[in-house]
Amino acid sequence: MANGLDDVVAAETVLSDVDGLGGNLTIRGHALPALAGHWTFPAVVQLLFDGFFDQLPHDKKLAAGIGQARVDVFERLLPLLPALATRDVYSAMRAGVALMPDGGDLEDALRLIAAPAVLTPALLRLRRGESPVAPDADAGHAADLLRMTAGAPASPSLAEALDTYLVTVCDHGLNASTFATRVVASTQAGLTSAVLAGLGALKGPLHGGAPGPVIEMLDAIEAHGDAATWLRDRIARGERIMGFGHRIYRVRDPRADVLKAVVRRLGGVGEGARLAFAEKTEKIALDVLRVAKPSRSIQTNVEFYTALLLEAAGFPEEAFSCVFAAGRMAGWIAHAREQQATGRLIRPQSRYVGPMPDMVA
Known part of the structure; x- marks a missing residue:
């Protein structure tokens, strides 16, 4: 079954x-x-x-x-x-x-x-x-x-x-x-x-409740100051890294690429600082996940850039x-x-x- x-x-x-x-x-x-x-x-x-x-x-x-x-x-x-x-x-x-x-x-x-x-x-x-x-x-x-x-x-x-x-x-x-x-x-x-x-x-x-926690994660990482350490600690506790991994996709979620391009075209999201920080965090997270879970392909999913786009659009x-x-x-x-x-x-x-x-x- x-x-x-x-x-x-x-x-x-x-x-x-x-x-x-x-x-x-x-x-x-x-x-x-x-x-x-x-x-x-x-x-x-x-x-x-x-x-x-x-x-x-x-x-x-x-x-x-x-x-x-x-x-x-x-x-x-x-x-x-x-x-x-x-x-x-x-x-x-x-x-x-x-x-x-x-x-x-x-x-x-x-x-x-x-x-x-x-x-x-x-x-x-x-x-x-x-x-x-x-x-x-x-x-x-x-x-x-x-x-x-x-x-x-x-x-x-x-x-x-x-x-x-x-x-x-x-x-x-x-x-x-x-x-x-x-x-x-x-x-x-x-x-x-x-x-x-x-x-x-x-x-x-x-299913649909993850984009909000992406914002919470980015805020927590920014407050902590060390993205790699924060992410490794979360993985060690058996917790999810929000905005990464998908039940079906074994490679990058194509919706993530579409929305990343949309956010970039908007320009000036938080005067550019929010997007730059998110892109840096994304790269670090992918590196940390690759080391922590070498047998799995965990890539960026639609929720990551959904969160940035909807935040930029003024939605809580x-x-x-x-x-x-x-x-x-x-x-x-x-x-x-x-x-x-x-x-x-x-x-x-x-x-x-x-x-x-x-x-x-």
């Missing part, structure tokens, strides 16, 4: 392929570097949704539909936002998503795409004692997310960087949250029910997983529709290893 279902093929999909040995990510026939920074997030939503929704609009019409969905979500949830904001940001965002209609048409899907991008800024502002900012239906999706968070328009370079991030994390094979989404979708439940399973899985620290650590969900929502919905269209009820077998009842004579 495969521990953790490793190497078990649980679905056939046209959506994405993760080549862990080669370090490649393919999304509907396109290599990630050909999409990230070249396609907008709405264009990639159209790519993922193609064939799964009737009369799917293209290009600007789909982007306009996502913009109108942001307005719809905001108007629906505005009276409830103060009550939601009493919880942690991720739980509050998830609770807001749960209030969306649980259907299966394109309108339902676009509201779910919009929900994390609307809820996250509104909740952050309320927790800071500020009023939520209403969406602008005509703005770009990433640009509007940033504007609603800061209360002022973002620079084009920052909006482009966040848009590239949303594209980069939109889908990634049959990871834990996507599998959870497909399991629920296989029951023919609505899209909201399915993506809530994905949101629940994403909250776990082994507690909201990092919310922004990740804003990108991954597109992939979850596409997988849910694919599972409903082509798959059976997912019902694996288990092997009982507990005690047996006494035999009755």
Whole structure:
């Protein structure tokens, strides 16, 4: 039996392929570097949704539909936002998503795409004692997310960087949250029910909760003053080095290279000092890991530069997983529709290893 279902093929999909040995990510026939920074997030939503929704609009019409969905979500949830904001940001965002209609048409899907991008800024502002900012239906999706968070328009370079991030994390094979989404979708439940399973899985620290601790690690190393010693001590205690290693990739995570380039293009992250320090720490960490674990290839993963990008975009650590969900929502919905269209009820077998009842004579 495969521990953790490793190497078990649980679905056939046209959506994405993760080549862990080669370090490649393919999304509907396109290599990630050909999409990230070249396609907008709405264009990639159209790519993922193609064939799964009737009369799917293209290009600007789909982007306009996502913009109108942001307005719809905001108007629906505005009276409830103060009550939601009493919880942690991720739980509050998830609770807001749960209030969306649980259907299966394109309108339902676009509201779910919009929900994390609307809820996250509104909740952050309320927790800071500020009023939520209403969406602008005509703005770009990433640009509007940033504007609603800061209360002022973002620079084009920052909006482009966040848009590239949303594209980069939109889908990634049959990871834990996507599998959870497909399991629920296989029951023919609505899209909201399915993506809530994905949101629940994403909250776990082994899946979506690691970018925040990357910032904590960088701060701790900077305060300590000796990166190599800090890292060796952590490894000796059996603790993880955040932002390094991946369950699938045996070489460098291709998403890390895309996001590193995005952060570099932003320029002036913390007047350049933060990025320079992070790059130096990355090199030291790879050297320390190579010596400490010579039998394993532990490389930089997507979380390392995600943390730097989202920090530069003005998001607090507690909201990092919310922004990740804003990108991954597109992939979850596409997988849910694919599972409903082509798959059976997912019902694996288990092997009982507990005690047996006494035999009755």
